[in-house]
Amino acid sequence: MSTAITMASMSTYAILGCGSVGHAVAEELEEEGKDVLIIDQDNGRVEALRDQDMDAYAADIRDESVSNEVADRDVILILSSDVDANEAAVRNIRQRGGDQFIVARASDPVSADDLADLGADVVINPSTVIADSALRALETGELEYKTGKLAEVIDGTDGKLTILTSPSPDPDSIASAVALQAIADARDVEADILYDGEIGIQENRAFVNLLGIDLVSREDVDIDDYDTLALVDHAEATEPIVDRAVDIYIDHAEPELEYEPRFEDIRPNIASTSTILTKYIQEFDISLSEQVATALLYGIRAETLDFKRDTTPADLTAAAYLYPFVNHDTLEQVESPSMSPETLDVLAEAIRNREVQGSHLVSNAGFVRDRDALAQAAQHLLNLEGITTTAVFAITEDTIYLAARSKDIRMNIGSVLEDAFGDIGEARGHSTDATVEIPLGIFTGIETSEENRDTLLQLTEEAVRRKLFDAMGVEASDSNGS
Template structure:
């Protein structure tokens, strides 16, 4: 199937009709679509996290139950976070690097945990995927089957519901992957959790490997990650209840969200933004537990004109090409520090 032949109708855009009530026409529509094709590429977002990986693993199992002959899980970027690496290894997730030619060689293309081509993925911006399953707030989502529910706390909860309302056998590794994805996305059911996550956990728990879940949760982080978190702690700038920190150049991209989570525990702090330069890109992670702050909207408002940014009310992130600031990747740390000061002031101005 070519790019231009992909239909652009929306089956379930932002609705909540696919509930675990055993009577979901929309889930049936997904199965009908899968059963009429022989190959599927499940495209993860860049640097996929447990919610994305668990959802991809579940969609792979559903596709195989629908007799799809070949299923590929694709991702761009890297899988470097210690828990993400452990998840891929221990659950034997066969994820391979994304390449454009893979889109042309498969009949169906699915996005999980993201929804817009070219935004936090390597897919060309003019491409229209066949299947989109996501929980992030986005506009202009198109596809043959779209299930986007921003009122749900994790994409894995949506996939768990698909399994619950069908007769697909729930494999231990799939249940474990989904449950771990939900736990990580909600920080152990403490952030952005909804009734859907509790329902999914209740359904998945009997099928999951609890000992393996514990091993995934206890995955050790590297000394370099600890150093980056320490750098974020040392460089913090606090104004009121907001904290912004610049870790400078780092190879530990996944340390940024960990630092943002860690610093949110500081007394008097309700919003954190941590950023650093990874290669030729500024990566940003943001968190908030202030009911007055929609940190996803703040990130979009602050950086959409110079990069990709967005997320949820309590958790968000973004990327900015370093070249936009006139700084090349091999230039001095002093110049990158000036970029950091610019970003810091921009964040505080937006929060104000």
């Protein structure tokens, strides 16, 4: 069958079977000035079509002679409600050697497969089309409704709105907060973006600095001074982070805690919170600034690992919408920041102390000041030949921090860390990247001091490696190195 012809270049059409579906298509094509031939076995229907000045004649589309009648047509739409007749028509056209572009109507998945096997280029199922249309209408209506509700909460703010990101926020959380701030600003409501913890990883610091995002440390303000509180991207929080009512909650994952906000939008079927906020930007019809567009696109790309993790059509559609408004030079700078000397030291230590079992690499980076360097080291080590999973851990004061990355589709690294350390530490993350924090005293039973640093490191290294490799289903060796 031919695939070289495109619908845009086609000019002659044949419709075989002209019931309600075929008639609707015929009218649309006629309005566009297309040359349409209609064949249907119902004489009364054919006469009615002729009364509308349409080119129609009566014949059973099962007949082999029909394939000769449509031999000069570029596109053949076989739209009878009789699937057996449709299959016969497709078969006759292909057996005759016709290479026209064929669109055929099915009634269910089985008949759809049969029609495709017979040579139909495109198979449609009206019930599926109607269902898809209904779902799109429902989604549009729901978004309109939620947009109105979000507007009510924002507009009801007497003083200022505060938008609290996730602790030590990632790009998705920061970008979502930036977008919500833009929505509030468009409605003449002043909003601050607050964060707990640190903006640690170099890419995240570059993201904030290069885009000029104004973030306020929660330590510097009293959150009760704000009239309205919004939380974005807080699903991983396991303990209450505020002791006041939450007014707005938006996330792409189900939260661990119950917030009971006045407005809530949680969509587990979408990969990033930035995608959700992009939809609201569109629905509010806000003029996108370069800063907001660049932030949102980076948030989506970071959360989906550049569209390689859990990406949905909604994420791709949002990214396509944002793309023309983005400062791509800035985006490139954000994605390729310089490496700090400490990060380089951590990476060197992780390379030196690595242990590889199969395609799994575990390494100890010793004592570090910047725990965020562990995530960067784990990501860099994932580029080593033959490696599909990495885990880098280190001691910072009285806590063991571990960052893991995986590109093994058979492994959920978040679940691995939960299985290995969930009973003694706090694990969080996804199937491809995760972290865990373990109180050092619980893990070793020894308090940290300058005198026992080496002992602590040795005990930690042995225990962490063993637990990790056990959770991964591989056996750890007694020595380090690859």
